[in-house]
Amino acid sequence: MPKSILAVNAGSSSVKITFYTCENPPRTIADAAISGITAPPPTLKYQQGDKKHKEEVGEKLNTPQDAFKYLLKRCFSDPDLSEVASVDDLQYICHRVVHGGDYREAVEINDETLDRLKGLEDLAPLHNFSALEIVRLCKVELPKVTSITFFDSAFHQTIPEAVRTYPINQEIAKSNGLRKYGFHGISYSFILRSVAQFLGKPAERTNLIVMHIGSGASICAIKNGESMDTSMGLTPLAGLPGATRSGSIDPSLVFHYTNEAGKLSPASTTEMHISTAEEILNKQSGWKALTGTTDFAKIAVANPPSKAHQLAFDIIVDRIQGYIGSYYVKLNGEVDGVVFAGGIGEKSSLLRRTLVDKCQCLGLAIDDAANDKGPGDEETVKDISKDSCKGPRVLVCQTNEQFEMAYHCACSRY
Numbered sequence: 248m249p250k251s252i253l254a255v256n257a258g259s260s261s262v263k264i265t266f267y268t269c270e271n272p273p274r275t276i277a278d279a280a281i282s283g284i285t286a287p288p289p290t291l292k293y294q295q296g297d298k299k300h301k302e303e304v305g306e307k308l309n310t311p312q313d314a315f316k317y318l319l320k321r322c323f324s325d326p327d328l329s330e331v332a333s334v335d336d337l338q339y340i341c342h343r344v345v346h347g348g349d350y351r352e353a354v355e356i357n358d359e360t361l362d363r364l365k366g367l368e369d370l371a372p373l374h375n376f377s378a379l380e381i382v383r384l385c386k387v388e389l390p391k392v393t394s395i396t397f398f399d400s401a402f403h404q405t406i407p408e409a410v411r412t413y414p415i416n417q418e419i420a421k422s423n424g425l426r427k428y429g430f431h432g433i434s435y436s437f438i439l440r441s442v443a444q445f446l447g448k449p450a451e452r453t454n455l456i457v458m459h460i461g462s463g464a465s466i467c468a469i470k471n472g473e474s475m476d477t478s479m480g481l482t483p484l485a486g487l488p489g490a491t492r493s494g495s496i497d498p499s500l501v502f503h504y505t506n507e508a509g510k511l512s513p514a515s516t517t518e519m520h521i522s523t524a525e526e527i528l529n530k531q532s533g534w535k536a537l538t539g540t541t542d543f544a545k546i547a548v549a550n551p552p553s554k555a556h557q558l559a560f561d562i563i564v565d566r567i568q569g570y571i572g573s574y575y576v577k578l579n580g581e582v583d584g585v586v587f588a589g590g591i592g593e594k595s596s597l598l599r600r601t602l603v604d605k606c607q608c609l610g611l612a613i614d615d616a617a618n619d620k621g622p623g624d625e626e627t628v629k630d631i632s633k634d635s636c637k638g639p640r641v642l643v644c645q646t647n648e649q650f651e652m653a654y655h656c657a658c659s660r661y
């Protein structure tokens with residue numbers, strides 16, 4: 248039987264896996280995810296063909312590795328999932344790793360590359376740790392399957408020097424790797440290809456402003472198919488606020504917030520060091536800190552339940568509007584499309600309407616009915632612009648990081 252590809256997207260509180268056929272383009276065989284690892288009980292979501300279900304997981308899953316093992320066991324033991332019955336059916340495992348340092352491309356895992364990735368853990372402990380734990384597990388427990396790591400940061404290696412350089416001592420900046428890297432690049436790469444195809448333009452001649460708005464949110468200016476700026480920086484903390492992230496703030500703020508900023512956070516372990524400052528700004532801020540909920544669907548409503556919910560919504564809108572304006576100017580007004588993506592960008596018609604209204608001066612206009620309806624299940628890109636709109640097209644793209652990794656794995660390099 249032909250072998251398959253397993254794509255893994257591990258976060259701190261969730262692990263999502265998708266099995267694909269190893270063909271061009273890959274076809275989804277099954278999709279499974281565990282969420283709530285840090286806030287038990289963990290929940291399993293499983294989809295295979297038309298079969299879809301959600302259940303609480305009976306056993307304790309303390310780490311992303313436990314969740315990954317559970318998901319594999321679950322899929323391999325499903326009698327309806329004959330295409331992936333054991334590890335022998337796997338050709339490749341693709342792993343999403345957020346921070347790839349200076350890597351421009353995906354890499355195959357061996358002792359040397361794993362060692363180099365270990366060196367990056369300190370730059371992004373909150374983001375890389377879970378993914379690398381699973382990479383290590385696969386190397387030991389599934390040694391015959393080739394593991395390939397794909398990096399969120401790789402797409403942004405084209406960002407010009409003046410944009411990626413922080414104005415600090417350059418010797419220290421170089422020796423410590425302190426520069427803008429940018430993230431969500433696997434998603435931006437999927438969106439660029441899908442939108443260029445939708446617009447009937449070669450990707451190398453497509454200019455876009457793309458928003459990936461989920462629990463982690465960023466925005467990217469793409470010129471001639473290359474990232475020329477993005478809102479995240481050295482780590483995914485910079486730029487837009489997220490569910491529990493502050494986004495950009497005055498860097499001095501944290502020293503006024505607590506005099507323990509530089510101390511190790513209680514969340515640190517022997518393998519993973521996190522400062523109290525990082526813990527506060529990454530985990531105890533964002534719209535959760537403002538409203539008590541991480542669920543943006545409770546905030547983006549016509550009649551918000553409290554003033555704090557309205558304020559959270561207004562803050563997000565303000566920050567995104569600022570970047571759209573800035574990137575429109577950086578792209579010299581030559582913008583083919585403004586694209587909404589990520590869980591919130593794809594689902595919140597209210598956020599899209601509010602932002603488009605606030606960016607009318609750039610010629611953006613949407614069709615209310617198309618915006619309210621949003622994209623259908625099978626629709627990767629949907630044009631929600633008003634027919635008469637003279638400005639850039641306003642588009643919604645249902646992004647898919649797992650597919651993007653499997654696509655490159657099956658079609659291009661491996």
Ligand SMILES: Nc1ncnc2c1ncn2[C@@H]1O[C@H](COP(=O)(O)OP(=O)(O)O)[C@@H](O)[C@H]1O
Pocket residue numbers: 460461462463490541542543544545547589590591594595
């Ligand atoms: N209908 C909706 N309106 C607004 N936000 C939504 C809606 N549905 C889901 N969301 C939000 O999408 C976010 C998750 O987006 P996603 O891209 O899946 O996140 P991540 O991959 O960063 O965990 C959550 O904040 C969730 O509340």
Ligand SMILES: CC(=O)OP(=O)(O)O
Pocket residue numbers: 258345399430431461462463464483
């Ligand atoms: C880079 C990043 O913020 O990722 P996520 O949105 O998956 O948290």
Ligand SMILES: [Mg+2]
Pocket residue numbers: 461463
């Ligand atoms: Mg995400």
